[in-house]
Amino acid sequence: xxxxxxxxxxxxxxxxxxxAGAAGMASGASATLASGDGAPRGTAMVRQEKGGLKVHVxxxxxxxxxxxxxxxxxxxxxxxxxxxxxxxxxxxxxEHGRDNPKGAHQGDLPNITIGADGKGKVDFTVxxxxxxxxxxxxxxxxxxxxxxxxxxxxxxxxSGGRIxxxxxxxx
Numbered sequence: 707x708x709x710x711x712x713x714x715x716x717x718x719x720x721x722x723x724x725x726a727g728a729a730g731m732a733s734g735a736s737a738t739l740a741s742g743d744g745a746p747r748g749t750a751m752v753r754q755e756k757g758g759l760k761v762h763v764x765x766x767x768x769x770x771x772x773x774x775x776x777x778x779x780x781x782x783x784x785x786x787x788x789x790x791x792x793x794x795x796x797x798x799x800x801e802h803g804r805d806n807p808k809g810a811h812q813g814d815l816p817n818i819t820i821g822a823d824g825k826g827k828v829d830f831t832v833x834x835x836x837x838x839x840x841x842x843x844x845x846x847x848x849x850x851x852x853x854x855x856x857x858x859x860x861x862x863x864x865s866g867g868r869i870x871x872x873x874x875x876x877x
Contacts, residue, residue, distance in 0.1 A: 774865025781845020
């Protein structure tokens with residue numbers, strides 16, 4: 707009888723580790739970014755933290771310079787223009803722009819600066835946002851735009867065309 711109990715113990719611990727790992731994975735989402743022709747353009751990771759969503763985006767293969775980057779309301783990235791990603795994610799009903807006196811919506815992220823090597827990254831916290839709100843029935847996407855966001859013009863900050871997109875998936 708003791709041997710049976712010892713044999714079950716490792717399975718129980720392994721089951722708990724799997725459950726804990728799955729719970730940890732449920733607190734985030736990630737996306738692989740691609741251009742309109744399907745070429746890889748980076749990754750996006752979103753993680754629930756106290757006080758909001760931590761967003762980390764890395765980009766590659768893009769033109770050097772400053773580009774707008776936003777979370778879009780629909781988890782669809784059909785090229786070449788990615789219009790299927792819909793408007794910016796805006797569960798609070800605010801206008802666009804970090805410099806807008808009426809307040810920014812939650813899909814507004816800081817611009818990403820791409821170096822001469824075609825690479826860049828940005829880290830940002832979307833305050834008071836939740837993964838549950840972001841990952842609603844139609845999902846969400848991360849989109850990089852051709853031009854910088856001016857942080858004030860509603861609805862998109864004059865950030866130009868959509869040049870890379872990735873659908874966020876839980877896990």
